[in-house]
Amino acid sequence: MRVVLGPMEGVLDHLMRELLTDINDYDLCVTEFVRVIDRLLPEHVFHRICPEIAHNSQTANGTPVHIQLLGQRPEWMAENAVRAAELGAKGIDLNFGCPAKLVNKSGGGALLLKDPELIHQIVKTVREAVPSSIPVTAKIRLGWDDPNQCFEIVNAVENAKASGLTIHARTKVGGYKADAIAWEYITKVKQTATIPLTANGEVWNHQDAMDCLATTGCDSLMICRGALNTPNLGNVVKYQHNALPWEDVVSLLIRYSNYEIKGDKGLYYPNRVKQWMNFLRKQYPQAADLFRVIRVHNKAAPIVELLKQHHKQLKSAA
Incomplete structure (x- = not known):
C-alpha cells in the first residue's frame, strides 16, 4: 500500500510535514498550493512553500515532497512548473479540487471542474514544459455538483499524459460532508482508466483505509485531515498500529x-x-x-x- 500525506492549505506546512513524516512511513508528501495567476513567481515563493527543494526535495527523514500549483492559465502554470523544476522540485502536482470560495471566485481550484477542456490544456501544457523525468500529477474532486462529471474530467487528465491522478471522492458541492463520500465512483473510473489512481476522502483509521481500498480497487491512498486528528495515522493505516497515546x-x-x-x-x-x-x-x-x-x-x-x-x-x- 502506498500512503501519501496530502496538502491542507494553512495547516500542513513544511514544519508539520517534518513532524509527521518523522513518525510515519509516508511514501510521499504534497505541499500546500503555490497560487499562480498571470506571472512567473519569484524563487523565494517556492522556497517558502517548499523549503525541502533545497534538500533534494525531501523532508529531514527522506520522504519525497512534490510541489502543488494552483491556477487557471496554462501558459503561466507551465512557466512556474518549469521554475519549480529548475529549483529542484522532483514532482509537480496540479490542484483542481480546492473548494475554498476565495480560490473558486478567482477562477481556480474546483471551479475548473466545470471545464474539463481547460483542465486538459493545463495538464498538457505543464507536462510538455517540464522534463519527462519529473512526474506531473493532478488532484480533482468527482465534479462540481454531479459525481458523474468525473468521467470526462478523468479523461481530460489522462489524455493530457499526466503521470498520476488523486481523486477526492466528493463533489465540490459535497464539501467535506461524510455522507457525500462516493468511493464507488473511483471504482467505476478505475474500470476504464489506465492512469495510476490515488483515492482520497474519509480515511480516519485502518478500517476506513481497508474499506476504501476494497471499494475502489486502488493500492494508493492520500490522507489529509485524518493526519491531524491522529498524528500517526500513516502508520495506523499501513501497519495497523494503535493511535498514539x-x-x-x-x-x-x-x-x-x-x-x-x-x-x-x-x-x-x-x-x-x-x-x-x-x-x-x-x-x-x-x-x-x-x-x-x-x-x-x-x-x-x-x-x-x-x-x-x-x-x-x-x-x-x-
Missing part, C-alpha cells in the same frame, strides 16, 4: 512549538496550535479539556508552558 501527542505538540516559535513564526504559533488542537479533539477527548485552557491565550510563551505542565502531570500520573 495522548502523552505522546502532547510531546509532539511541545516539539511543534520548538519549530514554530523560532523567529517571527511565533506570531502565528497560537493560532496554529489551537487549529491543530481542534483537529485532535475529534480523536482524543483529553484535547478538549486542554483546548479550553489554552484558547484564552494569544501569545506563544504561556501556551508552551501550559503544554509542558500538562505533559509533566501526565508523566507523574503514569
Whole structure:
C-alpha cells in the first residue's frame, strides 16, 4: 500500500510535514498550493512553500515532497512548473479540487471542474514544459455538483499524459460532508482508466483505509485531515498500529512549538496550535479539556508552558 500525506492549505506546512513524516512511513508528501495567476513567481515563493527543494526535495527523514500549483492559465502554470523544476522540485502536482470560495471566485481550484477542456490544456501544457523525468500529477474532486462529471474530467487528465491522478471522492458541492463520500465512483473510473489512481476522502483509521481500498480497487491512498486528528495515522493505516497515546501527542505538540516559535513564526504559533488542537479533539477527548485552557491565550510563551505542565502531570500520573 502506498500512503501519501496530502496538502491542507494553512495547516500542513513544511514544519508539520517534518513532524509527521518523522513518525510515519509516508511514501510521499504534497505541499500546500503555490497560487499562480498571470506571472512567473519569484524563487523565494517556492522556497517558502517548499523549503525541502533545497534538500533534494525531501523532508529531514527522506520522504519525497512534490510541489502543488494552483491556477487557471496554462501558459503561466507551465512557466512556474518549469521554475519549480529548475529549483529542484522532483514532482509537480496540479490542484483542481480546492473548494475554498476565495480560490473558486478567482477562477481556480474546483471551479475548473466545470471545464474539463481547460483542465486538459493545463495538464498538457505543464507536462510538455517540464522534463519527462519529473512526474506531473493532478488532484480533482468527482465534479462540481454531479459525481458523474468525473468521467470526462478523468479523461481530460489522462489524455493530457499526466503521470498520476488523486481523486477526492466528493463533489465540490459535497464539501467535506461524510455522507457525500462516493468511493464507488473511483471504482467505476478505475474500470476504464489506465492512469495510476490515488483515492482520497474519509480515511480516519485502518478500517476506513481497508474499506476504501476494497471499494475502489486502488493500492494508493492520500490522507489529509485524518493526519491531524491522529498524528500517526500513516502508520495506523499501513501497519495497523494503535493511535498514539495522548502523552505522546502532547510531546509532539511541545516539539511543534520548538519549530514554530523560532523567529517571527511565533506570531502565528497560537493560532496554529489551537487549529491543530481542534483537529485532535475529534480523536482524543483529553484535547478538549486542554483546548479550553489554552484558547484564552494569544501569545506563544504561556501556551508552551501550559503544554509542558500538562505533559509533566501526565508523566507523574503514569
